[in-house]
Amino acid sequence: MNEVKVFCPATIANISCGFDVLGVALDAVGDEMVVRKTKEKGIRITKIEGQDLPMQAEKNVAGVAGLAFLDASEYEGGFEIEINKKIKPGSGIGSSAASSAGAVWAMNHLLGSPFTPTKLVTFAMEGERLASEVAHADNVAPALFGNFTLIRSYTPLDIVPITAPQELYATVIHPQIEVKTSDSRKILRTTISMETAIKQWGNVGGLVAGLLKEDYELIGRSLVDHIVEPIRSILIPGFDQVKQASINAGALGCGISGSGPSIFAFSKGEKTAINIGNEMKRVYETIGIDYDIHVSKINQQGIKIL
Amino acid sequence: MNEVKVFCPATIANISCGFDVLGVALDAVGDEMVVRKTKEKGIRITKIEGQDLPMQAEKNVAGVAGLAFLDASEYEGGFEIEINKKIKPGSGIGSSAASSAGAVWAMNHLLGSPFTPTKLVTFAMEGERLASEVAHADNVAPALFGNFTLIRSYTPLDIVPITAPQELYATVIHPQIEVKTSDSRKILRTTISMETAIKQWGNVGGLVAGLLKEDYELIGRSLVDHIVEPIRSILIPGFDQVKQASINAGALGCGISGSGPSIFAFSKGEKTAINIGNEMKRVYETIGIDYDIHVSKINQQGIKIL
Numbered sequence: 001m002n003e004v005k006v007f008c009p010a011t012i013a014n015i016s017c018g019f020d021v022l023g024v025a026l027d028a029v030g031d032e033m034v035v036r037k038t039k040e041k042g043i044r045i046t047k048i049e050g051q052d053l054p055m056q057a058e059k060n061v062a063g064v065a066g067l068a069f070l071d072a073s074e075y076e077g078g079f080e081i082e083i084n085k086k087i088k089p090g091s092g093i094g095s096s097a098a099s100s101a102g103a104v105w106a107m108n109h110l111l112g113s114p115f116t117p118t119k120l121v122t123f124a125m126e127g128e129r130l131a132s133e134v135a136h137a138d139n140v141a142p143a144l145f146g147n148f149t150l151i152r153s154y155t156p157l158d159i160v161p162i163t164a165p166q167e168l169y170a171t172v173i174h175p176q177i178e179v180k181t182s183d184s185r186k187i188l189r190t191t192i193s194m195e196t197a198i199k200q201w202g203n204v205g206g207l208v209a210g211l212l213k214e215d216y217e218l219i220g221r222s223l224v225d226h227i228v229e230p231i232r233s234i235l236i237p238g239f240d241q242v243k244q245a246s247i248n249a250g251a252l253g254c255g256i257s258g259s260g261p262s263i264f265a266f267s268k269g270e271k272t273a274i275n276i277g278n279e280m281k282r283v284y285e286t287i288g289i290d291y292d293i294h295v296s297k298i299n300q301q302g303i304k305i306l
Numbered sequence: 307m308n309e310v311k312v313f314c315p316a317t318i319a320n321i322s323c324g325f326d327v328l329g330v331a332l333d334a335v336g337d338e339m340v341v342r343k344t345k346e347k348g349i350r351i352t353k354i355e356g357q358d359l360p361m362q363a364e365k366n367v368a369g370v371a372g373l374a375f376l377d378a379s380e381y382e383g384g385f386e387i388e389i390n391k392k393i394k395p396g397s398g399i400g401s402s403a404a405s406s407a408g409a410v411w412a413m414n415h416l417l418g419s420p421f422t423p424t425k426l427v428t429f430a431m432e433g434e435r436l437a438s439e440v441a442h443a444d445n446v447a448p449a450l451f452g453n454f455t456l457i458r459s460y461t462p463l464d465i466v467p468i469t470a471p472q473e474l475y476a477t478v479i480h481p482q483i484e485v486k487t488s489d490s491r492k493i494l495r496t497t498i499s500m501e502t503a504i505k506q507w508g509n510v511g512g513l514v515a516g517l518l519k520e521d522y523e524l525i526g527r528s529l530v531d532h533i534v535e536p537i538r539s540i541l542i543p544g545f546d547q548v549k550q551a552s553i554n555a556g557a558l559g560c561g562i563s564g565s566g567p568s569i570f571a572f573s574k575g576e577k578t579a580i581n582i583g584n585e586m587k588r589v590y591e592t593i594g595i596d597y598d599i600h601v602s603k604i605n606q607q608g609i610k611i612l
Contacts, residue, residue, distance in 0.1 A: 021508045152512035153505070158527060160515050191497045194533075199459070201507035202327040206458035208511045209466050212518040221464060227500075 003036040004109055005306045008102030009146075009299045010087045011094035012170065012264045013138035016225040016255040017203035021151045023094075023142040026170055028296035031098045032084040032306060033062070035106035042078045043067055050085035061127035065100035068126040069107050073114065079107055088292070091174045092258035097139030100127025105144060105303040117144050118159055133182060139258065146302035148211055164298040165214040169273035171251070173242065173280040174262040176290040179235050184259035187231055196226050216252055216268045223253025223266065236261045238287050245279040270295070309342040310415055311612045314408030315452075315605045316393045317400035318476065318570045319444040322531040322561040323509035327457045329400075329448040332476055334602030337404045338390040338612065339368070341412035348384045349373055356391035367433035371406035374432040375413050379420065385413055394598070397480045398564035403445030406433025411450060411609040423450050424465055439488060445564065452608035454517055470604040471520040475579035477557070479548065479586040480568040482596040485541050490565035493537055502532050522558055522574045529559025529572065542567045544593050551585040576601070 009030040013023040038044070043057040043066040057063030062081055070078070081103055087095040101124040108115050115123075124140035141149040141159045148162040206222030209215070233239040233256060242263050246254040250272040251265035263280070267273045273295045284291045315336040319329040344350070349363040349372040363369030368387055376384070387409055393401040407430040414421050421429075430446035447455040447465045454468040512528030515521070539545040539562060548569050552560040556578040557571035569586070573579045579601045590597045 017507070018511070019507075020504045021511060150508065150511045150515060152508045152524075152528060158512070160512055160524060162515060188500065190500050192500055192503055194494065194496050194498055197498055197503040197506065197533075198326045200503070201323070201325075201510040202456065202458045204507040204511045205324070205327060205456045205514045206464070206466055208514045209456060209468060209518060212515065218458075218466060222458060227503075 001110055003034060004106050005032065005034045006102050006106050007304050007306050008033055008098040009143055009302065010294070011097055011139045011142045012172065012257045013094065014228065014256065014258055015207070016223040016229065016253060017200050017207060018150070019225065019228045020136070020138060021204070022148060022207065023138040024148045024164065024170070025142040025146050025299035025302055026093070026172070026294065026296040027299040029087060029093070029294045031086050031102055033099065033102040033106060034082040035103060035110065036080040037110050038078045038080055040078050041076070043070065044078070044080050045083065046080045047082040048085060049083070051089060053083070053085065053089070061096040061131050062099040062103035064130045065124045065127035066103045066107060068123040069104045072123065073111065075111055088174065090178055090180070091292070092179070092256070092260045092262035093172060093174065094139035094143060094258065096127055096131035097124065097143050100124040101140045101143035102303055118157060120144050121159060122157060134185070142302070144302050146299050150208065162208060162211050164211055165216065167268050168216070168298050169267050169270055170296050170298065171246070171265045171267065171273045171276040171280065172257055172262050172294045172296070173277070173284065174292040175236065175238065175284055177237065177261050179260045184232050184235060188228060189231070192227055199226050219266065220252030223255060225255055229256055232256055232260055236263065237289065238283050239263060241283045242280050245283055246276045249276045249279040251276050270297070307416055309340060310412050311338065311340045312408050312412050313610050313612050314339055314404035315449055315608065316600070317403055317445045317448045318478065318563045319400060320534065320562065320564055321513070322529040322535065322559060323506050323513060325531065325534045326442070326444060327510070328454060328513070329444040330454045330470065330476070331448040331452050331605035331608055332399070332478070332600065332602040333605040335393060335399070335600045337392050337408060339405065339408045339412060340388040341409060341416065342386040343416050344384045344386050346384050347382070349376065350384070350386050351389065352386045353388040354391060355389070357395060359389070359391065359395070367402040367437050368405040368409035370436045371430045371433035372409045372413060374429040375410045378429065379417065381417055394480065396484055396486070397598070398485070398562070398566045398568035399478060399480065400445035400449060400564065402433055402437035403430065403449050406430040407446045407449035408609055424463060426450055427465060428463060440491070448608070450608050452605050454604070456514065468514060468517050470517055471522065473574050474522070474604050475573050475576055476602050476604065477552070477571045477573065477579045477582040477586065478563055478568050478600045478602070479583070479590065480598040481542065481544065481590055483543065483567050485566045490538050490541060494534060495537070498533055505532050525572065526558030529561060531561055535562055538562055538566055542569065543595065544589050545569060547589045548586050551589055552582045555582045555585040557582050576603070
């Protein structure tokens with residue numbers, strides 16, 4: 001096989017209490033990429049549709065991830081990459097992660113899977129480093145593994161796959177405002193009270209248990225963030241109203257996706273997820289901010305061949 | 307039924323990363339109590355064996371927990387309590403919790419179970435308040451529910467039962483030195499770095515996932531405490547040697563039980579648990595400190611009728 005076309009899912013990271021450790025992959029929105037083996041060494045981005053992004057491999061997240069892959073590989077050739085960018089950069093649903101993860105997953109597939117998924121995460125993290133100066137794994141891991149993933153540790157990298165209950169849905173609204181990851185990181189505190197930290201890790205334990213025990217109510221009770229959301233939500237106009245409207249419409253919980261500005265809600269069943277979406281829309285229509293909305297089942301397999 | 311005799315398990319709280327939220331019940335060590343209905347109102351402690359503890363209900367943890375129970379109950383009579391104290395007070399394996407939990411569980415049983423287990427936890431917490439000035443739930447919850455429990459939240463009290471894998475064993479050594487819970491709380495920091503907190507909640511998520519997925523290796527990798535153990539272990543002579551010896555003998559992980567001085571190790575299978583016990587003993591024999599040792603399967607049901 002010399003060419004493969006893949007779907008690279010959008011992802012929600014920083015899931016409420018799970019700041020920097022918990023992410024989840026979506027099914028309804030993602031980039032499409034074509035990756036092709038070439039005799040010529042190196043990575044060439046040959047086509048980018050949907051967004052105006054750098055074509056030079058060293059300046060493109062998929063290119064940088066691909067170069068990290070090539071650097072570790074014994075393969076003597078190179079790859080061409082075409083990107084149909086369907087996830088808007090800066091939306092907070094893992095736009096850079098999808099392209100980075102998609103590139104290395106497709107390359108690995110074309111070479112007969114010499115690398116483990118965890119190793120692919122480390123290559124894709126180089127794309128994240130280019131995008132946000134931090135080589136975080138909480139978007140690329142769920143993009144590659146599917147479902148929920150827990151980054152238990154970075155040194156060494158330890159990724160724990162966590163299967164979502166079958167009826168869990170995500171609704172995500174992306175208000176068309178700009179919040180830079182680097183800015184939203186700067187406003188966070190570097191120390192927190194022990195008391196607050198204990199509450200947070202109680203909720204992380206509850207959320208992981210809720211997902212694995214398929215206890216929707218427990219998932220909902222655990223979707224609480226005492227640390228980051230109270231600060232970052234200030235940067236997102238309408239956040240409190242969207243959250244309240246989502247809960248009123250039956251959401252299990254609601255929080256900031258990644259570093260924002262997208263807002264996610266989880267729910268049991270598609271009907272509730274659609275209702276939540278309608279209520280979220282109403283908030284931004286009232287305020288007068290444009291938005292994209294995604295209603296999605298949890299992605300079970302990560303990147304997939306189209 | 308007018309009388310019941312119960313086994314009240316010892317418990318390990320503050321399980322490494324799970325400070326203040328995770329506890330587990332043991333099978334091999336616990337108090338025995340006889341609780342009897344009386345026409346006379348109030349609580350009378352009629353016999354205490356094994357330890358020299360207050361007989362006056364208001365000064366005894368089982369008495370105080372029992373009074374909280376009576377206060378909430380419509381029952382017009384009272385109870386007599388006999389305690390055969392097999393868990394040493396101050397050992398760090400939930401001595402006060404066992405008696406507090408045992409008293410209210412037995413009373414509830416004698417009255418046809420008018421209260422939920424969670425409600426019983428709130429009564430038993432009053433015994434904990436008497437013992438250590440803090441009404442913590444992380445020992446009384448596993449004593450009442452059995453297995454592992456996560457205290458997701460105190461307000462409202464939300465207890466998440468977490469079933470342990472069948473072959474999980476605990477080895478606990480109690481060096482005969484005194485560490486007061488109140489002292490060991492005072493030396494803790496009241497603020498922590500965000501970076502350390504993130505590592506800690508990554509491990510809490512990993513530990514909960516490891517238990518529910520029956521992934522012993524993941525349990526082991528997650529039994530890490532970046533916050534409390536480095537400080538409290540200073541109060542426990544031989545801690546580092548015991549930990550190293552346990553890991554060398556095949557322990558999945560090792561940490562401080564409660565606020566010490568007991569040290570626990572988890573392992574897969576009884577044989578490894580016994581070996582770990584032998585290596586732990588050797589450390590304290592070399593140092594010249596007396597000890598008690600317990601090798602125990604995880605308790606599956608909490609308090610049980612004898």
